[in-house]
Amino acid sequence: MKMSLNILMVLLLTLEVSAVDASPPNEAARKVDSLFIIASSGEIKYRDMVQPAQDSLVAMGEAAVPRMVEKIDIKIAREARTVREVLIKIGAVAVPSLLTRLSDEDTEVVSKTCYILGKIGDSSAIDGLVDVSGHSDWHIRSSAVAALGDIGNERGYEAVSRALADTVGLVRKSAAVAGGKLMNEAAVPHLVGMLADDFYGARMCASEALVKFGKKSLSAIGDSLVFENELQGNLGCTTLGLIGGDSAAVILTAQLTSPSPMRRALAVEGILNCNSSLACGAVELLSSSEKDPLVLFYIEKVLEKYASK
Amino acid sequence: MKTSIIVIMIILAFTGLWAQEMPDSVFERQAVEHLTALLNLKPSDIHFRDDYAKKDSFRLETVADLMDRPYKMIEFAERFKSNCQGGQPEPVLRFVFENLRKETQTAVLRRYRMPEDENLYAGINLYYNSVELNRLLMKAHSFLYDRFPRALDSTMALVNAEDRKFLLDEFKQSVLEDTVDVNKPVDVLDSIQKVEEQYTKRFVGFATKIKKDFIILAGIDAAGSFYNEVMRFQDDIKAGNLSVEQMLSDTIELPPQAGIAEYLGSHEHWAIGGVGDDVYRGEYHFILDFGGNDIYELSYNPDSAHGTIIIDMSGNDIYNAKSDFVIGSGCFSAGLLYDLEGDDIYNGGNFSCGSGYFGLGLLYDGGGSDKYYGDTHTQGAATFGAGIILDMSGADLYSAALFAQGCGLVEGVGLIADYEGNDQYQAGGKYTETYGLAGANVHYLSLSQGFGHGLQPYGGGGIGAILDYSGNDNYVSDIFGQGASYWWSLGLICDSDGNDQYVSYQYAQGTGVHLSLGVLVDERGDDFYRGKGLMQGVGHDYACGIILDREGDDIYQADDLSQAAGSANGIGLLIDDRGDDRYYVREKRNTHGYGNPRRDFGSIGLFIDMAGRDIYTGYGKDDSYWKSDSKWGGGMDIEFWKTDSTGTDGE
Known part of the structure; x- marks a missing residue:
């Protein structure tokens, strides 16, 4: 009963919010925008409506993707989190649109896109991720390598292996984590060497990866x-x-x-x-x-x- | 013979070294090295990169250095305390100024003295015959109408009129909260947030053109100079070398038809009061009051910015704010208030009582048990400037709502230095926290009491500090406070002595949140720390929080994610040097040396108790080491201070 009431409230608020929006580009985008305001609200009094609004966005599926992908550049942390969560839940149908953002000039956008692609876990993203795994921005390298680990396909190993020797500790950390997910034994000597890494994140993650390899x-x-x-x-x-x-x-x-x-x-x-x-x-x-x-x-x-x- | 002398000298030198007591910090450092090694960490792991988020032009050098080596926060707190010892405004302000240097700043103005305008005194007619009084008045005239305006011109030289107005309207408004926001619908709240974000973006777009050093240094010169004058006046009056009545009655014969306002000390917006009870209403540039229980009803129009200097020699006075930017408040200028004696009441509103908003605000209270009331950006708060309260003695009450009591916002250092007395610090209680940070119950934002705040993600914040040198003090805040910070800034409390109580609900007592730093150092006394969560040595999201208590039998209480906890790649430390302490927690799983993972790797939580018979609920245990089931943290409670014949051997 309470859930139904929340959904009703979301719909009412959606209508109300839609009414004040001046010139939305199209119907789907308009609906996404309306739902998004509620789905990303941090106000405690709207808390019960956040999940139904997010669920509605996910239920829109492919129709919601273009507008949601546009929102990846949002900087407000709570809204950015909502974008991520919704796109991840929408899943593989979002991958083609997401791949287009891997060439974005804004490095934060590329990095966030890598993260989402990794969590979606679809192997069609691997080539795109490998391409950006050598990017000059370390945030992107780290996210790309982490995403390759999340996808868990051996095709990503070479990029991960390269990243084990990256100059930036956080990239090495992502590579160590990915190494523990890909479980390619060739990574073991690198991971052992990484136990001496100057960055504690890389060091400890290498240890965890080695634990996964176990007796090997x-x-x-x-x-x-x-x-x-x-x-x-x-x-x-x-x-x-x-x-x-x-x-x-x-x-x-x-x-x-x-x-x-x-x-x-x-x-x-x-x-x-x-x-x-x-x-x-x-x-x-x-x-x-x-x-x-x-x-x-x-x-x-x-x-x-x-x-x- | 020569060799024997050298040997003897070496022995004497070493004897001297042994006799000299090693500072606690040496042993604390050893303890950190010991525990980190056990956890396969090293002290240099207590470090953050400077590029997790895009670098901005507002980052202070001090904050940047401490983000690189957060453990040095302890040393910085000690240095801050030591530099502010004594309470003379100039050294305090010079230290504050040093720490306002930006990371990207290449040139630093050390001292700023404009050549005096040759014609400055040309039109001045002296009214009083007292040399001492005229010297003070001439100085005031010089600062108010020459140095401050010219410094402001240099500060704002590159800022156009529209942007200047924006700082006084929209941007100022974005600092303030509105109690009615809590009842607004979601779309309205969303649009408010969007508008505020636009304000922030606009501000960031031009704020690097503001060169605050000019106006701050002019304010520092004035603060030091007037302090010396005022103290000399006080000494001479007390010693009987100067008579107030004689000074004020010994005036020139006014020529017929001369307007009194043409004479120094009698200008418009100036007032000089005697030893009786006086009332001052309106907008003033300069007030000198020699005594009595006075009432000040002060206002300020920022559209025609000017300096303000108020000197009250004695009496139990009441200061009421009738607008923003009064009572030791500098807005586009410097505002200095010296109240030398008496139990005073400061009823401030927003931007009051030691508030620097694109300027310098100083409130110096020389004695008495005082009450400070205010709302937002008050009681030692600063944005692009310095906001300082120096309170020399007495049992004082500080009460405010938000961004107060040692609060540094963007390019600001906010400070309360309280030198004596059992003081009460209360912050919060007005603006409801609406994002559910503290769960479903009603709590209030404080963002005060040694608090630093930045403009996430656009601009790093400042430094907020409380230095309390003695007395049994009570600190009460709610959400965010007590040696805490938010976004690339630093909040600190250093309380030197007394049995103190620290109570807050969340994000407090040595806590850094989002690429930020918080430290609480309490040196002596049996202290009590209480809160719900994210407190007592917590770093959340590439942030570091440290709580250090050096002496006394202390009680620490918290529910969860506290007492040496790292969260979301943050780092939290709790160090207690001596005393029989009690550590109570509700959640064992995320306290007493705990770290949780984010971005596929962990955080760091280090819990260190170096002596005493201690009692725990949770992971901790007296005479023990432990590693918590987390990524990554642990603790130790061992007798670290071995006492040998010299009493100095720590290990």
Whole structure:
């Protein structure tokens, strides 16, 4: 009943709003504009009408696309979000119109278009996205690569692979995320290298991607633990812990003798997360000589967890 | 022999270093390094690029630097406090001016002194015989009719008359809220929003032509100069070297048929009052009042902009705003108000009580327990300028609705520096928040109390600060306040001493929102922090918020997304150095070192308690480390301050 009332209110408001609009280009555009005002309203008193208005826009389907695509350049955050959400829900029929905006001069428009294309997930957008993945603007490169990951088609891998070495951290981050979605094993060594990335977003996303690769990434991570970069090895320990299992736990054991207390602590924590009691003995052995309070803190947790085993 | 002396000197030097206490900031930094390493992060990850959004020409250099290294907000807050110590207006204003430098600015005016007009005093007839009084009046005449107008000409030289008028009409209107908006239908609200966006675009289109430095520096020169004069007057009167009655009665013999208004001190819009109770009504350029409980009913016509200087030597005075831009308010000019003594009441409206709107506004209150009331853009608020309140002592009340109490808007620094007394800061309660930021319940926008605000996405904002040096203070705001900011700006509170209470509903207490920065530093006292969400060290959307409490047994209460939370690629830090503290939260999942993902990657939340027996609800735990189930955050509560024989070893 309440829903019906809301829809009725939306229709009434649509009529009311339409009446004051001076010269709309055509009937469909006029309807889109009217619905859009309500669909993008942030006012709390119109909150119940927002969703029905958005649903009405989505229900218009292809007819709403040209006008909605025109609105991609809107700057007000709430309205921009509405544009995105509606076009994503309209789906594949919006892709041809969206592709035309990939050549827009406004870099924000291109970037937003990439995002929408990625979330729609239709493979007909891949070529267009690959084309802009080398754009001089990093926002566009990042969005294009992320979109290629969202679409999840192997045809996008080459562009993603290139982006793993981009000069901008946020692009590398998008590439790492996309790498974890495309699951091309050729990306693993790059992702392991990225555990030392200067940008935390890229670093942590590389770790998450490697966790998705699971056992396939174990040896590459294990090899990297001896590298000089402390951050890379430390995050490698954490990543191994998140991959888990006996093999990861065994690799981590070697790190218990590291001169760095932080490395030892993260290795013990990794073992804690591995859900494998294989390395428990090595941790117990370490407990007799360990002085660092942080390492001891995690040793205690490991011993507590595996005591019954 | 020579070698022995060198060795002894080295030993002595080191002994001296050991004896010298290391600042807390060194250990805080070590703690941050320790926790970030545990989370596979590093301190340099507390950083934002400058090009997430399109760069604009309004970004302040200080904000840009701090966006690059947000952790330095703590150091900046300490520097701000240290530079404003003492309460003399000129050093305070010079520091404020330094921080108004724009990121893109290549040339900076350090001092601005126009050569005095040779004919400036040509037509002046002296009325009083007192040398001291005439010196003050001549100075006022010089600033009001020569330096300020010429500085304004330089400031607005490239701005046409239409745009100047736009600043006083449409743009000013877009700063203000309307209580009736809440009842308007959706299409009307939508069109209002569109119109305001057009105003903003128009403003951005020409505002870079406004060279505010000229008028601000002229105002600073005047502020420092009159402060010195006024203090000298006060000292001489108190020491009996000057007699007010004699000064005011010792006048020249007026020639027959001479108009009194032709004489210095008797011009139109000027008034000089004695020690009795006086009433001043209307638009004034200059008032000098030597005492009594006075009433001021002040108005200002911005269409014929002018400087205003008001000096009240003593008495319990009441200042009532009869228009915008009065009571230590500079609009296209400088407005200076010095009230040296007494329990005063400042009834301001909009753009009042230490408000700089394309100019400089200073309200200096030398003592007494005062009450400050106002609406919007008041009590230390500034747009393209500086708006300052310096209150030297007394238990003061600051009450306002919006953009107030240390609020910096575009190219503005707004400041309240309160040096003594148990003070109350209240902001909000008038303009309903209609976007549901705080859920369905009725709450009010505050945007005050150490708050920075920019014009998203067109222009970076300013710096808003409260520096409270002592006393048990209460801070109450609602939505946005208390060391917080919105869009490429900085909000800060630095409260040095006292058992303070901070209460707000949302976006407060060391919170940055949308590419922005907020910091709350409380140095001593048993403090209480309370709010609903997005507070107590929160950064939302490429923003950073820090709350640092150095001493005292403190209580922190919040519902959710608080107490060291990063949201939408933001960064939030909570650091508590010492004391037995209590941390209460309602939601365990997004507090105590929490980060949530946006744009396919996480945020950062760092929670650090360095000493004491602490009590928690939520993730935190005394004598423990933890990593929250989030992307990415965690905390530690360990005894970081090892006390050895020197008492200085931190780790």
